[in-house]
Amino acid sequence: MSDNTPYIIIGKEEGVRALASAFYDAMDELEEAESVREMHKENLDLIKQKLFEYLNGWLGGPHLYKDKYGSICLTDPHQPYPIGEEQRDQWITCWDRALEIVDAPDEFREMTREPIQRMASLMVNT
Numbered sequence: 097m098s099d100n101t102p103y104i105i106i107g108k109e110e111g112v113r114a115l116a117s118a119f120y121d122a123m124d125e126l127e128e129a130e131s132v133r134e135m136h137k138e139n140l141d142l143i144k145q146k147l148f149e150y151l152n153g154w155l156g157g158p159h160l161y162k163d164k165y166g167s168i169c170l171t172d173p174h175q176p177y178p179i180g181e182e183q184r185d186q187w188i189t190c191w192d193r194a195l196e197i198v199d200a201p202d203e204f205r206e207m208t209r210e211p212i213q214r215m216a217s218l219m220v221n222t
């Protein structure tokens with residue numbers, strides 16, 4: 097294991113942006129992610145940008161989301177949406193597909209696998 101953060105390993109801002117973008121492209125394309133796609137707006141540009149900003153800090157880089165929107169509990173903006181285990185699993189399916197699309201290094205996948213599962217489980221509210 098290197099001392100690098102996931103942020104460095106994925107390729108800093110450029111890599112995180114590509115991952116966030118690939119994530120919502122996967123959500124748009126995967127039939128098995130239909131119910132989670134339906135919760136989102138038709139146009140995914142803003143949410144791609146927000147996820148990029150959030151992940152940038154979460155993965156160990158500059159806290160772009162916090163700097164812009166302040167310190168929030170991420171479960172709050174998810175409250176209006178009924179998120180069950182099925183939606184959580186769909187979200188993770190999109191994440192896994194995004195890792196394939198950007199050809200994320202194995203080290204990045206290993207470092208983020210459990211934390212992202214835990215994070216997604218925190219959003220379950222129904």
Ligand code: HEM
Nearest residue numbers: 132135136137146147150173177179183184187215216219
């Ligand atoms: C567990 C399944 C999840 C579902 C079904 C879900 C769904 C959603 C939905 C419907 C929105 C609002 C979209 C909009 O405003 O158009 C949203 C916002 C957001 N989600 Fe998730 N999400 C999940 C997990 C996660 C996880 C694990 C993360 C981070 C690692 C995340 C990060 C975000 C961010 C940053 C926003 C934008 C919040 C804002 O409006 O400022 N979500 N999510």
